[in-house]
Amino acid sequence: MIIDAKGIYYRQLNEMIKEAVEAGETDIVLQNVNGQRYIGTNLGRPVNITIHGVPGNDLGAFMDGPTIVVHGNGQDAIGNTMNSGKIVVHGHAGDVLGYGMRGGKLFIRGNVGYRVGIHMKEYKKQVPVLIVGGTAGAFLGEYMAGGCLIVLGLNTREGEPLAGDYLGTGMHGGVIYLRGQVDQERLGKEVAVFDVDEDDRKLLEKHLSEYCSDLGLSLDEVMSRPFVKLLPVSSRPYGRLYVY
Amino acid sequence: MNSQLPAEFRVVVDKERCRRCKRCVLNCSFGTLRFENGVVADDRNCVACHRCATYCPENAITIERNPLAYKYNEHWTEEHRKNILKQAEQGGMLLTGMGNDKPYFSYFDHMVLDACQVTNPSIDPLREPMELRTYLGSKPDALEFEETPNGLRLKTKMPPQVKLETPIVFAPMSFGSISLNAHKALAMAAKELGILMNTGEGGLHKELYPYRDHIIVQVASGRFGVNREYLNNGVMVEIKIGQGAKPGIGGHLPGEKVNQEVSETRMIPVGTDALSPAPHHDIYSIEDLAQLIYALKEATGYEKPVCVKIAAVHNVAAIASGIARAGADVIYLDGFRGGTGAAPTIIRDHLGIPIELAIAAVDDRLRQEGIRNRVSIIAAGGIRHSGDIAKAIALGADAVAIGTAALIAMGCRLCQKCYTGKCAWGIATQNPELVRRLDPEVAAERLVNLIRGWSLELKEILGALGVNAIESLRGSRERLRGVGIDAQALKILGIKHAGL
CATH class of the missing domain: 3.30.70.20 (Alpha-Beta Plaits)
Known part of the structure; x- marks a missing residue:
């Protein structure tokens, strides 16, 4: 089913998508999307939504199930508090992606802005995966409590940093993989850099083969550069603060 | 040492x-x-x-x-x-529990209510109907009606409303900070009383799902236990920005308290620290707040009012105006006497402002801007008896929230050691041996008794004022007088001094 979103207010558009899903549609194509917010938020079923254009903020906020593919750039707060499902963005995306994300996958082909992956967490079988093809801004993975964050730095220039300052500040769970080196001064004091081992490599291959297949990239090329991983140095970064 | x-x-x-x-x-x-x-x-x-x-x-x-x-x-x-x-x-840092215990001036204790004598008769609530029912939610600017063969019909589509049988809700207290038995007691009492309990930032235990018509689900910066199922298991969604006991700072549930059940409800692994960042990192402006408010409305089909809870601080009136304009249906103001399971003592005792001044300032500002009808106001932070409730409502609140009073009703002795997890009364603990001490049915009965008593008292107060509905007292500051309050504070409160 194709919906032309041109000039349609977000509330109406989301209502139209919801009605289509309730009528049994499983594949919905949205044309001419231009800033409409909250697409996918009110859907609780594993449907496929293809977006042509630029969806607005909070794409897939609280999302539970759908798969969204964006042929274009994304804006801010994609996958906010997402529970399950998948979002693939073929272009760049903005700030605060995957905030409090508990499950599902968020694949960005290009660069992302500030505050990405803050307070991602995991629970039982729900382990969120956020992959950035380009580079990320400051505060990547702040307060991270679980899940897997991967930054590839594809098409970066020699010496160009993969992420901004305060990387992993307050991190107390989960793992961040970087395809390349990271300057010590960019790190939050709650994380440290480790070499990747065989298990990491398997995990990376698993996630990245899906990423590459979704975005038409070569896995071999992506895996051709060495990765490092960031882990929290303590699961209790804020212990010993108080007097009883 | x-x-x-x-x-x-x-x-x-x-x-x-x-x-x-x-x-x-x-x-x-x-x-x-x-x-x-x-x-x-x-x-x-x-x-x-x-x-x-x-x-x-x-x-x-x-x-x-x-x-x-x-x-x-x-x-x-x-x-x-x-x-x-x-x-x-x-x-x-010194850590403490419960609300600010310092001897700041209490405006509640220096305000008195009016009563009818001779010329305007009082009403006996024992013999005449007295209305305490309160609806929380945004009210339209005007009502339109249309003629139908069956008479007049309301044409205006009403925004979602939540009914309270008495203008009181239980304040947010998370499962984690308090025990499951305490949570159950609050839910059972809320159902019995026709009022609401609030999950706080700790998710909703499955055993509480049957009480969904009496539950406010909270979304705070850690987003613990928040998913679509959770959001749709309450009648109202609350975004917690701040808390009166610790304005501007986050929360921290130590891993020791995250047992199997807390883990399932918060949806985090057993034994991990649950850190709630100080701000929501997706909210750095009123526009960002509006974005989250509407994200929640989208996620709940525009069927539930969205509340924004803030601590009462300087410029609270301007902040509340922004929240109303951002699309909130309810604003929850938490004064500096508001309680907590754990907060640095220095924060609790020195940040924030008294709720009485905040209610008056916010109500004034929203009226001046012509948007008071767009939001309901819940006031909280040190409400100790029905007199405080009547005064808060006369100052402009629609309803009050009670946390500490509810805990005391359940057995709390205000020892302020909630953060130790050793609560001897089975309230602020996850130790199964201690939790067992609190029988949810007995605790619920005590809560019901308390709210019943306060509601009867509220009716007596209304009767003495010569009005027959709490609606007639709401924002009616003419019925309040100050005793020993200075001129500046009287002006902010919008009340006259006693004798005038």
Whole structure:
């Protein structure tokens, strides 16, 4: 089913998508999307939504199930508090992606802005995966409590940093993989850099083969550069603060 | 380091009365009492929770303030000196529980309500109907009606409303900070009373799903337990920005309290710290707040009012105006007496403003801007009795939230040790042995009794004022007078001094 979103207010558009899903549609194509917010938020079923254009903020906020593919750039707060499902963005995306994300996958082909992956967490079988093809801004993975964050730095220039300052500040769970080196001064004091081992490599291959297949990239090329991983140095970064 | 701190209390056991049944020893959860040929007390551990004294069948136990005299000093009080000793020994921030206990001026205690005499008759609520029912939610600017064969019909589509049988809700207290039995008691009482309980930031345990029509689900910065199922398992969604006891700072549930059930409800692994960042990192502006408000409305099909809870701070009126314009249906104002399971003492005691001033300032501002109808106001932070409720409503609140009072009704003795997880009354603990002490049905009955009593008192107050609905008192500041309040504060409160 194709919906032309041109000039349609977000509330109406989301209502139209919801009605289509309730009528049994499983594949919905949205044309001419231009800033409409909250697409996918009110859907609780594993449907496929293809977006042509630029969806607005909070794409897939609280999302539970759908798969969204964006042929274009994304804006801010994609996958906010997402529970399950998948979002693939073929272009760049903005700030605060995957905030409090508990499950599902968020694949960005290009660069992302500030505050990405803050307070991602995991629970039982729900382990969120956020992959950035380009580079990320400051505060990547702040307060991270679980899940897997991967930054590839594809098409970066020699010496160009993969992420901004305060990387992993307050991190107390989960793992961040970087395809390349990271300057010590960019790190939050709650994380440290480790070499990747065989298990990491398997995990990376698993996630990245899906990423590459979704975005038409070569896995071999992506895996051709060495990765490092960031882990929290303590699961209790804020212990010993108080007097009883 | 050996502590030089003297005990705060002394446990005195009357040797003649004591029958050595050891019930006190079994009841003490703070490790104060032990049995060695008689009950022996390590006074330093006593927090005056009164559990032992309450359960002593012989009334043999009294708790005394340690009379150890400190050289008198108006500036360097005993408390200041003890705190310095404590920090010098351990380093770190002083931690405490419950609300600000410092002797700030209480505006509630310096306001009185009007009553009818002679010319305007009072009403006897025992014989005449008296309306306490309150609807929380955004009200339209105007109502439109249309003629139908069956008479007039409301044409205006009403925004979602939540009905309260009495203008009181239970304040947000998370499962994690308090026990599941305490949560159950609040939910059961809310259902029985036709009011609401609030999950706080800890998710909603599955056993509480049957009470969904009486639950406010909270979304805070950690987003613990928040998914579509959770959002749709309440009648209202609340975004927590701030809390009166700790404005501007985050929360921190230590891993020790994250047992299997807390883990399932918060949706985090067992034993991990649950850190709630100070701000929501997706909200740095009113526009961002509007974005989250509408994300929640989208996620719940525009069927539930969205509330925004803030701590009452400087410029609260402008902040509230922004929240109303951002699309919130309800604003929850939490004054500086508001309680907490854990907060740095210095934050609790020195940040934020009194709720009385905040209610008046916010109500004024929203009226001036012509948007008061767009939001309902819940006021909280130190509401101790129905008189405080009547005054808060007369100042402009639609309803009040009570946390501390509800806990006291369930058995809390305000020992302020919630953060230790050792609560002897089974309230602020996850220790199964202690949680068992709180029977949810008994606790719910105590809550129902309290709210019933307060509601009866509210009706008496309304009757004395000569009005027959709480709606007639709402924002009716003419019915309030100040006693011993300075001119500036009277102006902010929008009330006259008594005698005028």
